[in-house]
Amino acid sequence: MIEFENVGLRYGDGPEVLKDVSFSIEPGSFHFLTGPSGSGKTSLLRLLLLSLKPSSGTMSMFGEDITNLKRERLLELRRHIGIVFQEFRLLEHLSTFENVALPLRVLGQSEENYKDNVTELLEWVGLGDRMHAKPALLSGGEKQRAAIARAVIARPEILLADEPTGNVDPALSERLLHLFAELNRMGTTIIVATHELNMLKKFDYPCLQLTENGELNYG
Amino acid sequence: MVELKQQHSKPTPIVPEKSVSGRTLMLLIAIMTFLCAVTLGGVILIQKSALAWSQDVGREVTIQISPVEGELMDANLRLAETIAEATKGVANARALSIEESEDLLKPWLGEGLDLTELNIPRLIIVRLSDPANADLETLENELKIIKGASLDRHDVWRTQLNSMAGTIVFSGVLGLVLIILATLLATVFATRGAMATNREIVDVLHFIGASNRFVAKEFQGRFLKIGFRGALIGAIFALIFFVLMGALSSNILPNSSSEQVSILFGTFSLGIIGIFWILMLVPIIAGLTAFTSRMTVRRFLSQIAW
Ligand SMILES: Nc1ncnc2c1ncn2[C@@H]1O[C@H](COP(=O)(O)OP(=O)(O)OP(=O)(O)O)[C@@H](O)[C@H]1O
Ligand SMILES: [Mg+2]
Numbered sequence: 001m002i003e004f005e006n007v008g009l010r011y012g013d014g015p016e017v018l019k020d021v022s023f024s025i026e027p028g029s030f031h032f033l034t035g036p037s038g039s040g041k042t043s044l045l046r047l048l049l050l051s052l053k054p055s056s057g058t059m060s061m062f063g064e065d066i067t068n069l070k071r072e073r074l075l076e077l078r079r080h081i082g083i084v085f086q087e088f089r090l091l092e093h094l095s096t097f098e099n100v101a102l103p104l105r106v107l108g109q110s111e112e113n114y115k116d117n118v119t120e121l122l123e124w125v126g127l128g129d130r131m132h133a134k135p136a137l138l139s140g141g142e143k144q145r146a147a148i149a150r151a152v153i154a155r156p157e158i159l160l161a162d163e164p165t166g167n168v169d170p171a172l173s174e175r176l177l178h179l180f181a182e183l184n185r186m187g188t189t190i191i192v193a194t195h196e197l198n199m200l201k202k203f204d205y206p207c208l209q210l211t212e213n214g215e216l217n218y219g
Numbered sequence: 220m221v222e223l224k225q226q227h228s229k230p231t232p233i234v235p236e237k238s239v240s241g242r243t244l245m246l247l248i249a250i251m252t253f254l255c256a257v258t259l260g261g262v263i264l265i266q267k268s269a270l271a272w273s274q275d276v277g278r279e280v281t282i283q284i285s286p287v288e289g290e291l292m293d294a295n296l297r298l299a300e301t302i303a304e305a306t307k308g309v310a311n312a313r314a315l316s317i318e319e320s321e322d323l324l325k326p327w328l329g330e331g332l333d334l335t336e337l338n339i340p341r342l343i344i345v346r347l348s349d350p351a352n353a354d355l356e357t358l359e360n361e362l363k364i365i366k367g368a369s370l371d372r373h374d375v376w377r378t379q380l381n382s383m384a385g386t387i388v389f390s391g392v393l394g395l396v397l398i399i400l401a402t403l404l405a406t407v408f409a410t411r412g413a414m415a416t417n418r419e420i421v422d423v424l425h426f427i428g429a430s431n432r433f434v435a436k437e438f439q440g441r442f443l444k445i446g447f448r449g450a451l452i453g454a455i456f457a458l459i460f461f462v463l464m465g466a467l468s469s470n471i472l473p474n475s476s477s478e479q480v481s482i483l484f485g486t487f488s489l490g491i492i493g494i495f496w497i498l499m500l501v502p503i504i505a506g507l508t509a510f511t512s513r514m515t516v517r518r519f520l521s522q523i524a525w
Binding site for chain 2: 083103106
């Protein structure tokens with residue numbers, strides 16, 4: 001489903017952030033992505049979101065070589081990817097409900113069609129009573145859950161999550177990971193970037209480890 | 220009931236309704252539409268007045284008889300009157316008496332002049348009952364039997380009037396085009412500004428897989444609304460302006476100057492056609508604004524790197 005071969009990445013003409021990264025990810029798997037701050041976790045997730053192009057090497061997703069991908073096709077592929085940003089990136093002028101519904105709106109569905117789905121998901125992540133609040137009024141943990149709900153509402157094939165437990169207490173962060181595990185059981189391929197090592201111990205999933213200088217270890 | 224309302228309430232627009240640049244642009248479009256409407260209204264008024272003038276003037280022609288040695292002026296005047304009145308489309312013909320001619324010339328030549336001593340041309344005013352079908356060719360031909368007679372159809376004057384009106388209409392239309400062009404340029408800047416301000420929204424939409432078409436549509440919808448509202452406000456103010464000017468010219472100005480103004484501007488009455496065209500500016504300007512912003516959005520989106 002995801003193939004990286006000797007992928008290198010640099011921003012502009014800066015230093016190489018990712019060096020010679022090779023790995024492959026099977027559909028339906030669950031991976032953690034770890035590494036010290038600044039090692040390139042977010043950068044790797046951005047490659048997977050197709051929002052950055054590798055500076056060298058080849059990568060393919062959904063069986064398509066992405067180096068020669070047309071932009072419109074790329075935007076189409078993104079509809080099969082859900083992303084939870086480290087900074088959430090919820091739209092401030094939309095309510096929690098509307099933020100979560102956004103991917104469905106982009107797919108052209110009408111509110112009547114998605115209303116029940118979105119409400120159900122919001123209740124499942126414990127935001128049932130915060131549905132009509134704007135992000136500014138949400139706590140860090142609530143925003144996090146809203147961001148996760150937005151990432152999964154359209155049932156993506158791949159879910160990318162960047163530090164999705166960074167803002168919540170250990171109990172909630174465990175609940176969120178159980179949520180991911182649940183989605184994974186239903187068939188979603190999941191990659192979670194985190195530097196919470198105790199999470200890695202609790203959940204027995206394989207781990208992609210980035211080193212300080214941007215190399216990748218499988219382990 | 221509440222539940223129902225909730226379900227059918229429209230979703231919040233993805234591009235925020237109340238962005239500052241939106242309001243500024245709306246004001247700008249309102250002002251530009253106002254200017255367009257006033258220019259257009261002015262052009263329509265002038266064209267209408269010119270047409271009316273030209274018709275008034277066209278209702279009369281003048282026969283002029285210059286004194287010629289050996290000709291009897293009075294007999295020639297009678298003859299010319301008879302010829303004129305026998306012509307198709309003429310209501311009546313009347314020679315101005317010497318006194319009337321004196322009155323006409325008094326302002327120019329001063330009191331107490333005696334025209335009997337001067338050999339000045341005499342005039343016959345021919346009023347037409349049917350200007351369109353009056354047979355002025357025949358009249359002109361038949362007048363040739365009178366020495367010194369000539370027919371003045373006021374053609375020169377009418378041609379001048381028409382070319383003047385034409386010039387004003389042309390300048391007005393040019394002004395209109397320039398104002399609209401300026402509005403569109405402002406729209407380009409405002410759209411770019413809005414795209415930059417809302418860059419986060421554009422990015423997030425892209426990250427969740429929105430196509431360029433979807434994003435463009437969201438922005439275009441916003442600008443169509445802004446353009447429509449701005450243009451409507453401008454057009455309404457312009458109509459109010461014309462109504463006020465009409466009232467002003469007929470009520471507040473003293474009678475004589477009001478008459479002059481109404482001679483000039485046909486009592487500021489735009490007529491149904493004038494109002495129609497001013498209102499037509501609203502969809503035209505709104506549409507052009509939306510189209511321009513769509514093009515700008517497309518360019519902006521196509522420039523976003525991979
Ligand atoms: N847009 C950018 N332009 C230039 N350099 C960047 C950009 N984004 C990240 N970097 C650099 O790339 C390196 C990797 O950054 P990245 O955000 O991928 O790390 P990270 O592993 O996600 O860190 P953290 O755990 O703190 O989130 C850093 O040295 C950072 O300074
Ligand atoms: Mg990061």
